[in-house]
Amino acid sequence: xxxxxxxxxxxxxxxxxxxxxxxxxxxxxxxxxxxxxxxxxxxxxxxxxxxxxxxxxxxxxxxxxxxxxxxxxxxxxxxxxxxxxxxxxxxxxxxxxxxxxxxxxxxxxxxxxxxxxxxxxxxxxxxxxxxxxxxxxxxxxxxxxxxxxxxxxxxxxxxxxxxxxxxxxxxxxxxxxxxxxxxxxxxxxxxxxxxxxxxxxxx
Amino acid sequence: xxxxxxxxxxxxxxxxxxxxxxxxxxxxxxxxxxxxxxxxxxxxxxxxxxxxxxxxxxxxxxxxxxxxxxxxxxxxxxxxxxxxxxxxxxxxxxxxxxxxxxxxxxxxxxxxxxxxxxxxxxxxxxxxxxxxxxxxxxxxxxxxxxxxxxxxxxxxxxxxxxxxxxxxxxxxxxxxxxxxxxxxxxxxxxxxxxxxxxxxxxx
Numbered sequence: 001x002x003x004x005x006x007x008x009x010x011x012x013x014x015x016x017x018x019x020x021x022x023x024x025x026x027x028x029x030x031x032x033x034x035x036x037x038x039x040x041x042x043x044x045x046x047x048x049x050x051x052x053x054x055x056x057x058x059x060x061x062x063x064x065x066x067x068x069x070x071x072x073x074x075x076x077x078x079x080x081x082x083x084x085x086x087x088x089x090x091x092x093x094x095x096x097x098x099x100x101x102x103x104x105x106x107x108x109x110x111x112x113x114x115x116x117x118x119x120x121x122x123x124x125x126x127x128x129x130x131x132x133x134x135x136x137x138x139x140x141x142x143x144x145x146x147x148x149x150x151x152x153x154x155x156x157x158x159x160x161x162x163x164x165x166x167x168x169x170x171x172x173x174x175x176x177x178x179x180x181x182x183x184x185x186x187x188x189x190x191x192x193x194x195x196x197x198x199x200x201x202x203x
Numbered sequence: 204x205x206x207x208x209x210x211x212x213x214x215x216x217x218x219x220x221x222x223x224x225x226x227x228x229x230x231x232x233x234x235x236x237x238x239x240x241x242x243x244x245x246x247x248x249x250x251x252x253x254x255x256x257x258x259x260x261x262x263x264x265x266x267x268x269x270x271x272x273x274x275x276x277x278x279x280x281x282x283x284x285x286x287x288x289x290x291x292x293x294x295x296x297x298x299x300x301x302x303x304x305x306x307x308x309x310x311x312x313x314x315x316x317x318x319x320x321x322x323x324x325x326x327x328x329x330x331x332x333x334x335x336x337x338x339x340x341x342x343x344x345x346x347x348x349x350x351x352x353x354x355x356x357x358x359x360x361x362x363x364x365x366x367x368x369x370x371x372x373x374x375x376x377x378x379x380x381x382x383x384x385x386x387x388x389x390x391x392x393x394x395x396x397x398x399x400x401x402x403x404x405x406x
Contacts (some may be wrong), residue, residue: 007300007303007304008271009262009271009272009274009277009278011258011260011261011262014257014258015254015257017254018250018255019251019254021251022239022240023236023239024232029227031297032227034258035271035296036225036226038259038271040259044224045259046256047221048255049252049253051214051217051220052221052251052252052255053249054214054217055214055215055217055218055237056240056243056245056248057214057245058212058214059212059214059215059241068211068212068215071212074212093238094238097211097234
């Protein structure tokens with residue numbers, strides 16, 4: 001009777017096991033992906049493996065804004081055509097990507113690296129809050145736009161960071177165009193653009 | 204304004220592009236997987252990349268039954284405890300895996316590598332039909348079980364291969380326990396086990 005070792009050849013079993021560690025990939029999906037990969041040419045599989053390794057080795061965080069970057073300073077921070085007077089503060093690099101896709105924003109960003117969550121032991125020290133305060137105090141931008149998903153933790157983060165920055169400059173937040181409880185990353189581009197447009201001063 | 208090149212750092216863009224070539228992976232899923240991968244440790248990413256390359260390099264087809272195998276002859280064919288007198292004919296290695304998971308079958312297999320499909324230019328020469336006929340004529344097994352999904356092409360294949368093998372031995376087919384039009388690979392294990400049990404002689 002077929003036991004685990006006979007069902008899959010060992011290198012195939014290892015690949016399935018590795019694929020199952022990816023988010024949203026269960027045993028059936030992992031098997032389907034693995035068998036598909038075996039049918040691809042060796043050069044195609046090499047290209048995928050190399051893309052994995054190179055992305056991991058070459059992509060780090062921008063030293064200015066903490067967005068994902070293959071250079072010490074990211075393309076957005078280096079871009080002379082972008083407005084240095086506005087910094088949009090987001091929780092994650094995914095949010096930068098989502099906002100860039102709206103093509104409605106031409107300022108800079110600051111990626112906090114998460115939101116405040118005492119339950120998970122995430123305080124201001126676990127985020128890039130002090131770098132942000134330093135950056136704002138030195139650069140003196142005209143406006144800080146808080147663009148953090150309106151969850152409980154997100155709201156706390158917006159208010160906390162907003163209070164820290166208000167002594168230096170105007171602090172606004174994107175409008176509640178996003179459904180409350182929803183995730184900024186998954187909002188459609190029109191909703192996100194509206195939210196940017198309708199931003200208001202933080203009380 | 205953010206154009207394509209600024210949205211993703213280049214190595215990240217390449218990784219997303221590579222991931223999108225996987226079946227069932229669209230742009231959003233590819234982005235989610237890529238950003239997840241960047242958060243894993245370098246050694247974890249190396250392990251995934253290596254699993255990909257090793258599976259592709261080491262897993263080929265068994266020279267006897269054409270199931271996926273890391274050795275010239277697969278574990279099932281080499282296993283002395285399995286019944287040499289029964290050969291179960293399937294379209295794809297996925298079907299061997301599905302049948303092995305039922306733990307109801309203790310014979311050998313033969314993987315055709317597809318089903319007959321004149322529309323797609325797949326005739327008997329594109330499949331391992333002649334190897335199967337040779338194997339059956341030499342080995343003289345007591346029974347051949349046809350276990351091919353009952354699509355139009357699958358039925359044609361079952362009947363065609365069955366006719367070729369009937370001069371040599373008894374040819375049966377698994378029962379229509381599977382939903383007609385459904386795919387053998389996705390049938391649950393109980394249904395597959397029933398289908399094996401209820402097999403009958405090919406008319």
